[in-house]
Amino acid sequence: MKIFVCVKRVPDTSEAEVKVDSSGKDVDSSRFSFDINDADNYAVEEAVLIKEAKGGTVQVVCMGPADSDVMIRMALAKGGDSAMRIEDPRINDTDPLKVAKVLASAIKKQEYDLVLTGCMTNDDGSTAVGVALAEELGVPHAAMVKKLEVEDGKIKAHRELEGGLLEVVEITLPAVVTIQTGINEPRYAPIRGIRAAQKKELKVLKLEDIGLAEDEVGPESSLIELQKFYIPEVESTAEVIEGDPEEKAEIMATKLVKGGLL
Amino acid sequence: MGDVFVLAEHRQGELRDITLEMLTKASGIAEELGGETVAVLIGSGVDSFAEKIAGYSDKVLYVDDPLFSDYNSEKYQKVLAELIKQQNPELFMIGHTTQGVDLAPALAVELNMPFVTDVIDVEFVDGKPQPVRQYYQGKVNANFAFKGEPPYLITFREATVEAAEEPFKEGAVEKVESPLKEDIEYRRFVEYLEAEVGDVDITQSEVLIAVGRGVREEKNMALIEELAEAVKGDVCGSRAATDAGWIPADRQVGTSGKTVSPKLYIAVGISGAFQHLAGIKGANTIVAINRDPDAPIFTVADFAIIDDLFKVLPKMTEKLKELQG
Ligand SMILES: Cc1cc2nc3c(=O)[nH]c(=O)nc-3n(C[C@H](O)[C@H](O)[C@H](O)COP(=O)(O)OP(=O)(O)OC[C@H]3O[C@@H](n4cnc5c(N)ncnc54)[C@H](O)[C@@H]3O)c2cc1C
Numbered sequence: 001m002k003i004f005v006c007v008k009r010v011p012d013t014s015e016a017e018v019k020v021d022s023s024g025k026d027v028d029s030s031r032f033s034f035d036i037n038d039a040d041n042y043a044v045e046e047a048v049l050i051k052e053a054k055g056g057t058v059q060v061v062c063m064g065p066a067d068s069d070v071m072i073r074m075a076l077a078k079g080g081d082s083a084m085r086i087e088d089p090r091i092n093d094t095d096p097l098k099v100a101k102v103l104a105s106a107i108k109k110q111e112y113d114l115v116l117t118g119c120m121t122n123d124d125g126s127t128a129v130g131v132a133l134a135e136e137l138g139v140p141h142a143a144m145v146k147k148l149e150v151e152d153g154k155i156k157a158h159r160e161l162e163g164g165l166l167e168v169v170e171i172t173l174p175a176v177v178t179i180q181t182g183i184n185e186p187r188y189a190p191i192r193g194i195r196a197a198q199k200k201e202l203k204v205l206k207l208e209d210i211g212l213a214e215d216e217v218g219p220e221s222s223l224i225e226l227q228k229f230y231i232p233e234v235e236s237t238a239e240v241i242e243g244d245p246e247e248k249a250e251i252m253a254t255k256l257v258k259g260g261l262l
Numbered sequence: 263m264g265d266v267f268v269l270a271e272h273r274q275g276e277l278r279d280i281t282l283e284m285l286t287k288a289s290g291i292a293e294e295l296g297g298e299t300v301a302v303l304i305g306s307g308v309d310s311f312a313e314k315i316a317g318y319s320d321k322v323l324y325v326d327d328p329l330f331s332d333y334n335s336e337k338y339q340k341v342l343a344e345l346i347k348q349q350n351p352e353l354f355m356i357g358h359t360t361q362g363v364d365l366a367p368a369l370a371v372e373l374n375m376p377f378v379t380d381v382i383d384v385e386f387v388d389g390k391p392q393p394v395r396q397y398y399q400g401k402v403n404a405n406f407a408f409k410g411e412p413p414y415l416i417t418f419r420e421a422t423v424e425a426a427e428e429p430f431k432e433g434a435v436e437k438v439e440s441p442l443k444e445d446i447e448y449r450r451f452v453e454y455l456e457a458e459v460g461d462v463d464i465t466q467s468e469v470l471i472a473v474g475r476g477v478r479e480e481k482n483m484a485l486i487e488e489l490a491e492a493v494k495g496d497v498c499g500s501r502a503a504t505d506a507g508w509i510p511a512d513r514q515v516g517t518s519g520k521t522v523s524p525k526l527y528i529a530v531g532i533s534g535a536f537q538h539l540a541g542i543k544g545a546n547t548i549v550a551i552n553r554d555p556d557a558p559i560f561t562v563a564d565f566a567i568i569d570d571l572f573k574v575l576p577k578m579t580e581k582l583k584e585l586q587g
């Protein structure tokens with residue numbers, strides 16, 4: 001099996017204050033900590049598990065800045081064989097269809113059986129790149145996959161639907177599958193793997209190297225345009241419990257018991 | 263022109279809530295655009311759905327064909343691509359659901375349509391629709407403009423608008439011939455597998471303690487168990503908690519888990535992603551403990567404790583025990 005896995009480096013904003021920058025179209029990310037996108041971490045693990053079971057190769061694909069190399073090397077340490085990173089300021093990365101086009105162009109010149117992506121990024125949350133990538137490649141897909149059974153020339157994908165219902169579909173290879181979190185238990189990179197990863201190939205590519213021109217993936221080519229970023233008004237009606245942590249705990253406990261909330 | 267099309271969603275013989283939500287929203291959008299609303303229904307034996315949604319749209323176009331007895335994004339795509347070319351709507355809405363995200367991006371690429379996903383609202387600038395969506399898990403909003411000519415395509419988030427309670431239109435129902443004549447080989451529906459059932463049915467619980475990634479490690483679950491015991495509640499959690507294995511899968515709350523309606527819901531270290539919030543709309547009282555003042559969970563909470571859960575929980579459990587004797 002020749003497998004490609006797409007990974008993106010994203011900020012962890014779960015506890016960060018997010019501020020719109022002076023351009024009004026981006027956020028100030030100088031104080032964020034970054035790591036591999038949640039779902040992509042599971043996609044890497046799934047790719048490595050398939051390689052371990054069936055043999056073959058895992059190639060890591062990332063579009064992003066040089067800061068992404070640490071994350072890419074981690075994926076190589078876990079069992080990836082080589083990597084491509086596409087970096088070019090001319091790409092309009094606010095349009096998921098352009099991101100998909102870039103990733104497709106990097107992949108399609110090579111042989112592949114299976115392309116794995118995460119189902120959603122934690123920063124953009126488009127939930128679009130994987131399925132758009134399949135269409136760009138002209139191969140079938142299955143989105144939101146929570147279990148994958150690889151057979152001869154085809155796969156059975158268990159798609160996770162609302163309420164935890166699973167829909168099992170069979171698709172022929174080559175194909176694109178978008179991976180949902182929880183499909184496996186991502187491993188930690190072994191020390192030996194981390195050392196080996198430093199020697200693995202990591203190609204950095206520009207638009208020309210993947211056969212694209214600016215008028216195909218640049219801002220002008222995009223059919224959508226970001227107008228503005230803004231912090232949504234929070235309509236909270238919550239009663240904020242004040243005090244030091246212990247006081248808060250006591251006040252809340254009292255409200256629960258005396259207020260008949262239990 | 264100016265017409266707003268909505269793809270009706272149904273599964274296992276039931277119309278999904280997103281359908282009427284979108285038709286309700288579409289009615290307002292179509293008014294702004296000076297057009298009509300058209301519901302598109304694809305399925306096999308779906309006459310009753312056609313009748314029902316006619317009460318919420320100006321027109322229903324429907325394909326009824328045994329080839330569509332189960333959902334298949336590739337087959338849907340073939341029908342919708344033809345339909346969109348023939349009908350030339352201004353805006354086409356698909357649910358941002360597990361069905362919609364499996365379909366819409368490929369359709370957008372095939373027809374080269376201006377496309378925005380996970381839309382929560384549509385605003386108008388100079389009479390043109392501008393979709394609003396969120397970034398960073400709800401911490402930032404963004405407005406987009408469509409460039410180029412319609413039709414425009416959006417996926418619309420579930421549970422962002424309330425569906426009209428009563429029918430408000432009497433749409434004409436029109437059956438259309440399916441452009442798909444043969445089954446496809448490269449993607450086949452196999453079966454549905456129901457979610458596992460566990461020991462506790464959290465949809466029936468009166469008091470729920472919900473844990474999220476903020477709990478950090480499995481060993482910290484002991485703190486949660488003690489609190490649960492003190493309030494005679496059951497433990498459930500976010501997807502992050504399920505993925506980490508701290509709670510069983512059947513105790514996950516949210517769109518891909520359970521919808522709960524307890525008297526009291528105590529959310530501990532949960533950020534409040536929209537997929538989670540969708541599962542707790544029916545909760546009577548929500549207490550949220552989170553040290554991030556901007557966490558979206560506070561938008562639905564009745565009581566907010568903005569602090570470190572590890573400092574608050576032990577004392578809270580102690581006090582609860584004391585008060586209840
Ligand atoms: C198709 C799809 C379906 C999904 N379905 C669901 C679903 O059904 N249910 C669901 O929950 N999610 C679902 N998700 C995932 C969802 O998008 C979020 O990723 C998830 O809800 C986040 O879980 P969390 O709040 O526990 O973690 P995080 O978002 O990481 O939040 C952790 C929170 O803990 C707080 N915290 C950290 N440390 C402390 C401390 N010491 N004291 C106090 N607070 C602290 C942080 O401030 C943060 O707000 C789905 C996603 C997709 C793509």
Ligand SMILES: Nc1ncnc2c1ncn2[C@@H]1O[C@H](COP(=O)(O)O)[C@@H](O)[C@H]1O
Pocket residue numbers: 006007008037039040043061062063064096099103116117118119120121124125126127128129130
């Ligand atoms: N810049 C990128 N580089 C590599 N893969 C990406 C990139 N952006 C998105 N992806 C992949 O597409 C998936 C879905 O992203 P999105 O559509 O932005 O939610 C992610 O989980 C990644 O696997």
